[in-house]
Every structure is written in C-alpha cells, then in structure tokens.
Amino acid sequence: MGTQIRAQSNCNSNYAEAVENITKLITKRHLILPLRNDFVFKVTGFHAKQQKLLKTLHSFTDSVIISRRDELLKNINNNEPNERNNLINILLQSSIDGKPLSNLDIREEVDTFMFAGHDTVSSAISFALYNLAKHPAIQQKVFEEMKFVFEGDKRRPHALKDLNELHYLDLVLKESLRMLPSVPFIGRKLKKDTIVNGKLLPNGANVVIAPLLMGINPHIWDEPRSFKPERFESHNVTNLSPFAYLPFSAGPRNCIGQKYAMLEMKSLISKMLMNFEISLESGFQLKVKPEIVLKPSSGIKLRLKERLYAS
Ligand code: HEM
Structure with a gap:
C-alpha cells in the first residue's frame, strides 16, 4: 500500500491490535451459536465492541486513501506524473464504466487486501x-x-x-x-x-x-x-x-x-x-x-x- 505501519517494532499499533481483536470477535460469533442472532449480539455488548474496532480499522485506511488522493490531485495540478507503484495509487487512478472509484469503493478493496494478505502469510x-x-x-x-x-x-x-x-x-x-x-x-x-x-x-x-x-x-x-x-x-x-x-x-x-x-x-x-x-x-x-x-x-x-x- 506504500504505507509503513511498523507493527513489528511498535507493539501498540492500534491498527494491528484492532485486526487481532476483530478476528477474535468474529470467531467467537461463529462458535457461540446464540451470538449469531443479531439481537443477542447487540445486547451482549459485542456489537458495540465490533463498531469501535471497525472505526479504528476504517479510519486508518480512510486517512491513507484521503492523503494519497490529495497527493495525486496536487501532482495533477502541478503537471507532475502520478506513480502507479502501489495498490492504492492504482485504485485511485482506476475507473469502472468511466466512473472513478469512490473512497468507499477503494476502502473495501484495501481492507480486503490488508486483512487477507498479512496474518495468513x-x-x-x-x-x-x-x-x-x-x-x-x-x-x-x-x-x-x-x-x-x-x-x-x-x-x-x-x-x-x-x-x-x-x-x-x-x-x-x-x-x-x-x-x-x-x-x-x-x-x-x-x-x-x-x-x-x-x-x-x-x-x-x-x-x-x-x-x-x-x-x-x-x-x-x-x-x-x-x-x-x-x-x-x-x-x-x-x-x-x-x-x-x-x-x-x-x-x-x-x-x-x-x-x-x-x-x-x-x-x-x-x-x-x-x-x-x-x-x-x-x-x-x-x-x-x-x-x-x-x-x-x-x-x-x-x-x-x-x-x-x-x-
Ligand atoms: C499463505 C498465505 C495465504 C493464504 C493461505 C491465503 C488463502 C486465501 C484463501 C483460502 C482465500 C479464499 C477464501 C474463500 O474462498 O472464501 C483467499 C482470498 C483472498 N486472498 Fe489470500 N491467502 C494468502 C495470502 C494472500 C496475500 C499475500 C494476499 C494479497 C497480497 C491475499 C489476498 C487475497 C484476497 C484479496 C482474497 C479475496 C479474493 C476474493 O474474494 O475474490 N492473500 N486467500
């Protein structure tokens, strides 16, 4: 993604911690059958915890996407070339049916890659x-x-x-x-x-x-x-x-x-x-x-x- 999160040297990386905790929460919801019910999930407080973790995860990716988009626009205004050397830059310069991807579209892809690509390896x-x-x-x-x-x-x-x-x-x-x-x-x-x-x-x-x-x-x-x-x-x-x-x-x-x-x-x-x-x-x-x-x-x-x- 062209971004350093230094999760190995910084044990307190909020992002890495939130990924770990949300994974545990999703597994718990799978294994404890009553928690699969939305109502039970909400009243037990797990839903609120999940929302808090999602906020941490999304705000990190959002901030990276927004700063990259600003950088690209600045380059366009200054007639400087834009690099396509990482996934976010490629997505920011991509379009579907002539329409550029929104920040939310990009976040969904980035979140999938971030999650699917790190713990597995x-x-x-x-x-x-x-x-x-x-x-x-x-x-x-x-x-x-x-x-x-x-x-x-x-x-x-x-x-x-x-x-x-x-x-x-x-x-x-x-x-x-x-x-x-x-x-x-x-x-x-x-x-x-x-x-x-x-x-x-x-x-x-x-x-x-x-x-x-x-x-x-x-x-x-x-x-x-x-x-x-x-x-x-x-x-x-x-x-x-x-x-x-x-x-x-x-x-x-x-x-x-x-x-x-x-x-x-x-x-x-x-x-x-x-x-x-x-x-x-x-x-x-x-x-x-x-x-x-x-x-x-x-x-x-x-x-x-x-x-x-x-x-
Ligand atoms: C040893 C390492 C990895 C293993 C064992 C692994 C395994 C898997 C498996 C089993 C799925 C499919 C899940 C399903 O069918 O529902 C999957 C999906 C995916 N993986 Fe990996 N993965 C690994 C590494 C990576 C890496 C390094 C990346 C990215 C750089 C990545 C990106 C993805 C993405 C984006 C998907 C979703 C594809 C889709 O839904 O169309 N994975 N992975």
Missing part, C-alpha cells in the same frame, strides 16, 4: 519454520538448495529469479500448508440445491469447506500425518483432484495473492535459513487455535544457531 511462515525445525534432514536439503541458488552468499539480495529456483522449498511450503493451512475453513452460501455424495444441500444453506480437515484426510493423502514434501512433486500429483488441496481455495473467489504469498514466504524463509540453523525448543508441543486464520496457541518456540560458512 505470517502464520504460514511460522508453521513452515516449525516444520523445518522439526525435520532437520528436510531443513538441510532446503539449505543446500538455497546455498546453491545464492552461490553461498548470505548477503546477496534475493531476486525474483532466485526465488523461482527454490523448487524444493516450494514443495516444503505446499506440504506445510497441507497440514497447517492458514485459512482452516472457507464458507460459501449455496445459490441452488446441490447434491454432494448423494445428499441434498438446499439452496441458501451455508456450507463450510475445511482445508484443515481435508489436509489430513487419509482418503486423499497417503500417510497424512507424515511431513513429506516430495508428495507434491509434479509426477506424484497427476491423479490429485484440483479440489482436494485447497489452502488458497478454488474457483472464481480463490486467493488472488497466492503467487505473491509464496514469494513472500520464500523470501523470508531463505533469508532466515541462509543465516541460521533452526530447531525446536526441547519439549515444545505445537497446539493450534483455528480462528479465521490458523495460529499457534502460544507461539512457536524456535532456537536459532548462527550458520558459519565462508560466504
């Missing part, structure tokens, strides 16, 4: 590091591949071309997303009566698709509880249905950011593994909490040992 990175720490032989293989691609140079910037060459890391990330998908459940509302496995699901029904359970389904995967990146080698997935593996969903509303997400993960993990050997703190047992985004219940306790090699 950080969870996936955390779980991938967990899996690499748990399987030292696989970590070593990933490291060997990186060392080859980056020619043993820890400091070399990671170019797109390099990341595309990290083929084994790609398999590792896919396998990690199979067992621990960032989006554990996907919801759909049926638009017509649908027969699934001989059962009628009526028009209008809300359906939950669970990548979290599909990933460990023994009817789909051989030894589903074993971490085996090789299962994603192209010759091993020829018979896999395109709807059997859904960490990025499927169909017209699937994840628009999946390629970008894979690159982001590869970029961060390769920086980390080129510099450190990682292992799990002794006795660490992973527990997960399936909120909107799947997260470790109490972090992932990793140990880092600096890698010493000529670079």
